[in-house]
Amino acid sequence: MNSDLTQENLLPNPSPFFRWIVLTFISLAMFGNYYIYDSISPLADLLKAQLGFSDSNIGTLNAIYSIPNVFMVLIGGFIIDRIGTKKSALMFSTLVFLGGLITTLKGDIVVMATGRLIFGLGAESMIVAITTVIARWFKGKELSFAFGLNLTIARLGSFLALNSPTWGKSFYTNWQSPLVISVFAGATSVICLTIYFFLDRYAERNYALNKEGSTDKVVFKDIFNFGKSFWLITLLCVTFYSAMFPFQTFAVKFFQEVHGTTREVGGFLSSMLTFAAMIFTPLFGLLADKIGKRSLLMMIGSLAIIPVYLCMGYKIDIAGFLGLSQTVAVNVGFLNIHYIIPTNLLIPMSLMGFAFSLIPAVMWPSVALFVDSHKLGTAYGLMTMIQNIGLAGFNLLVGWANDYSLASVTNPSGYRLGMWIFSTLGFFGFFFALLLQRQERKLSWGQAHKA
Numbered sequence: 001m002n003s004d005l006t007q008e009n010l011l012p013n014p015s016p017f018f019r020w021i022v023l024t025f026i027s028l029a030m031f032g033n034y035y036i037y038d039s040i041s042p043l044a045d046l047l048k049a050q051l052g053f054s055d056s057n058i059g060t061l062n063a064i065y066s067i068p069n070v071f072m073v074l075i076g077g078f079i080i081d082r083i084g085t086k087k088s089a090l091m092f093s094t095l096v097f098l099g100g101l102i103t104t105l106k107g108d109i110v111v112m113a114t115g116r117l118i119f120g121l122g123a124e125s126m127i128v129a130i131t132t133v134i135a136r137w138f139k140g141k142e143l144s145f146a147f148g149l150n151l152t153i154a155r156l157g158s159f160l161a162l163n164s165p166t167w168g169k170s171f172y173t174n175w176q177s178p179l180v181i182s183v184f185a186g187a188t189s190v191i192c193l194t195i196y197f198f199l200d201r202y203a204e205r206n207y208a209l210n211k212e213g214s215t216d217k218v219v220f221k222d223i224f225n226f227g228k229s230f231w232l233i234t235l236l237c238v239t240f241y242s243a244m245f246p247f248q249t250f251a252v253k254f255f256q257e258v259h260g261t262t263r264e265v266g267g268f269l270s271s272m273l274t275f276a277a278m279i280f281t282p283l284f285g286l287l288a289d290k291i292g293k294r295s296l297l298m299m300i301g302s303l304a305i306i307p308v309y310l311c312m313g314y315k316i317d318i319a320g321f322l323g324l325s326q327t328v329a330v331n332v333g334f335l336n337i338h339y340i341i342p343t344n345l346l347i348p349m350s351l352m353g354f355a356f357s358l359i360p361a362v363m364w365p366s367v368a369l370f371v372d373s374h375k376l377g378t379a380y381g382l383m384t385m386i387q388n389i390g391l392a393g394f395n396l397l398v399g400w401a402n403d404y405s406l407a408s409v410t411n412p413s414g415y416r417l418g419m420w421i422f423s424t425l426g427f428f429g430f431f432f433a434l435l436l437q438r439q440e441r442k443l444s445w446g447q448a449h450k451a
Contacts, residue, residue: 014207019137022199023146025192026130027153029093032189033123034157036100037065038274039182040116042165042267044253046175051107055250055407059399061103062249064113065120066392073385076125077377080132086193086200089129093193095122097186104179124384126189133196136209148282155278157185162252162271165263166337172263222378229370229439233363234383236298236432238390240359243305243425244273244352246394250402250418255345257409259315265339268330269349276353277360284361294362294369295437301359302430306423308348313419319343359429397421 040047040061047053080088099119103112130150138146164171164178171177203209248270255266288294311318319326319342328346330339364380371379398418401407407414 011206011208014137014203014209018199018203018207022137022196022203023134023150025196025199026089026133027150029089029189029192029196030127030130030150030154031157032185032187032192033093033096033126034154035161035185036096036119036182037062037123038158038161038248039100039164039179039185041248041250041270042162042172042252042263043175043178044250045256045263046172047107048253050175053109054399055253055402056396056399057109058253059246059249059395059397060109060113061116062246063392063395063399064117065123066388066395068117068120069124069388070385070392072121072125073381073388076128077381079125080129085129085132085136086197089126089133090190090193090197092122092126092129093186093189095119096126097183097190099123100179100182100186104176104183107175124388133200152278155274158274159271159278161185162248162267162274163264163337165252165267169264220378222375223382225375226379227370229436230367230379232432232436232439233366234386236302236359236429236436237363237383238386239425239429239432240302240355240363241387242390242394243309243422243429244356245391246398247309247422248273249395250398250415254312254415257407258312258412258415259342259345261342261345265341268337268339269341269345272349272353273356276350276357280354280357281361284358285365288362288365294366295433295440297362298359298366299430299433299437301355301362302426302433304351304355304358306426306430308351309419309422309426311348312345313416315344317344318347322347394421394425 040058044055044058047058048055076092079091083091095118099115099117099122101115102118103115105111105115131147134146134150135143160167161182164181168178168181171181251270252263252266255261255269256263261269284297288297310316318324324343326343327340328343330337330341332338367379367383368376398421401417401421402415405411405414405417407418
């Protein structure tokens with residue numbers, strides 16, 4: 001009998017080529033999702049100048065994305081399990097596309113916020129569905145590599161969105177044209193998942209496939225059994241991400257109005273976080289697996305971001321203190337990136353990129369060390385829910401802080417209140433990581449304090 005035939009149905013296993021074709025299309029769908037999310041930040045100054053948006057309005061556009069994800073954590077998995085991954089992924093990608101489209105239609109905060117809300121309804125659940133797809137097609141076959149490649153392509157969407165003022169400079173004459181690009185990115189998601197829909201249907205008839213696994217869901221009774229370590233890492237999670245993503249919401253505008261950069265340079269600086277994560281997150285994951293000391297690594301990452309916001313907010317001359325050149329030339333030919341970057345911004349953003357790569361690489365896998373496997377769905381779901389509450393709240397809070405302090409190009413010191421908020425979040429992240437390390441000293445990770 002042919003070794004490629006299964007005993008159950010005598011169908012051959014899908015070829016590696018077929019599996020990688022599937023991965024290509026679902027990864028391109030993720031690319032579109034990530035592109036739309038990060039399409040707002042490079043537009044902040046145009047939204048302010050052409051539509052009269054306040055920073056509170058701009059913060060709302062990203063905050064409202066997070067709000068439905070507080071609840072979709074509870075119901076998204078049930079929808080996926082109920083109708084299947086290929087149907088649900090296509091449905092959620094349609095919401096992603098419609099959200100991007102509605103955001104583009106009219107320069108009114110209600111219309112644009114409605115679009116971002118609809119986008120949020122689909123985006124995170126689409127990611128969960130695609131994660132389930134990868135597990136089905138690659139279980140026991142290059143699974144970790146497939147996940148890593150999928151995430152890298154997805155983050156490339158963020159990187160290109162933040163750098164769109166460079167490669168798509170001609171679109172930035174008005175607020176609407178750059179968002180049209182994001183609509184095409186959303187359409188790409190729908191098209192790619194439509195292709196996947198038919199690929200999967202074909203495969204079900206012609207290949208032996210793994211059964212679709214159930215998605216992780218929140219089980220409320222498990223919440224009360226989690227130990228102190230889980231809650232500390234959850235608090236670290238919400239403080240860390242709240243110091244990162246809301247900063248990116250205003251980063252390009254902040255660099256323009258406080259440091260006098262161009263929109264192109266501001267977008268590049270903001271994209272350094274994404275670029276660093278694409279390269280270094282897997283390496284830091286390997287480091288953590290090799291040496292352990294996970295809470296210490298999270299402390300180092302949290303400590304790294306405490307000073308960066310204040311250094312940028314108060315325009316501290318880091319380069320002069322270190323005896324370095326005031327500027328650095330950056331050239332990336334294929335993206336037409338040719339910048340002169342202020343060293344006083346390059347160093348803080350490099351530290352943020354370091355932290356943005358290190359902490360997630362250590363934090364998310366660490367949950368499995370002190371939560372029983374049958375409760376991991378609840379643990380990760382709860383962390384994601386609380387994280388989204390933080391992202392929504394701090395996008396709104398920092399937008400309000402900028403408006404309250406009258407932050408603008410004529411009053412750059414008005415951004416300092418927001419920078420203090422971010423720096424304080426970094427301090428609390430360090431504090432929670434320190435408490436977590438004390439727990440690590442008391443207990444054996446993965447054994448004595450599993451809940």
